[in-house]
Amino acid sequence: MSVASLCGPTCDAPLFVHVLGATLLFGALLTVTTLGFASVRIVQHGPMLRRLAFTTMLAVVWPSYILMRVGAQWVLSHEGLDKNTPGWVGVGFLVSDVGIVVLLVLTLLGWLGLRRPRVGTWFTGLAGIYLVALGVAVFAMSAKP
């Protein structure tokens, strides 16, 4: 069963908002992970890279997350899945709702990292872990095991 088969012809807009938000979120997290890793490795450009990672958190990660989450709720209520939630939707909920806490911590670490370079390692590690969690959510959402 595919997402398209769950969502009828009228589900296109909610699904588009959800998928667009999720792909942008994946890319935004890949960006901050890359910048965080580089800031740890290339010390002389560390301040610039950490500032850029923090800016990306605020300007790209959070808007993408909101787009993804709003789209997910829209699909859910549109298809009546909020009344009878399948397991794979639960995985998506887990990753997205725990994601709020992770993104808040990441934002805090990103801000702290502007002054304390050592925080950059935690920032990069957490961003990498959440990137993997998003991969798990992609598997659950698309393969629906």
Next chain:
Amino acid sequence: MSRYDWLLFLHVTGAFLLIGGSVTAAVLNLSALRRERPSEIALLLGLTRVAVFAIYGGVLLTIVFGLWLVNASPFGYGYGDAWVIAALVLWVYSNAAGGMGGKREDETRKLAERLAAAGDTPSAELRSRLRDPVTLALEYSSGLAILVILVLMIWKPGA
């Protein structure tokens, strides 16, 4: 899980890598545009290699499993469907434009590295190369084509 579910997962993973990699490349390019020091510009353009790896993986997964999905789909899709043909044309365009834009940008990165080694002072030539309208048009139109492909994949007009 059926074979169709696996194919869909691999195809969607490819889409995430392709769009995600494009987002990373766009953020790093836009950040480089706002910089003056050649060493910073060279670093940011060099980091786009991570994005390029994701894009390559995405390009491969989307086309291989996308074509396979059309064949394996239980919904009666065919290779002659307008939305499939349009997506393929846009996929080819996106790769060609992105590849050409990326090649031109790599030359800009090499210039930035040379300038960084020779004093790391801001350069008008580098600034001009970063804002080259042809390179920017190739890269932005490649990203736009990917976005239109996503629209086609969701709406499947005519299916």
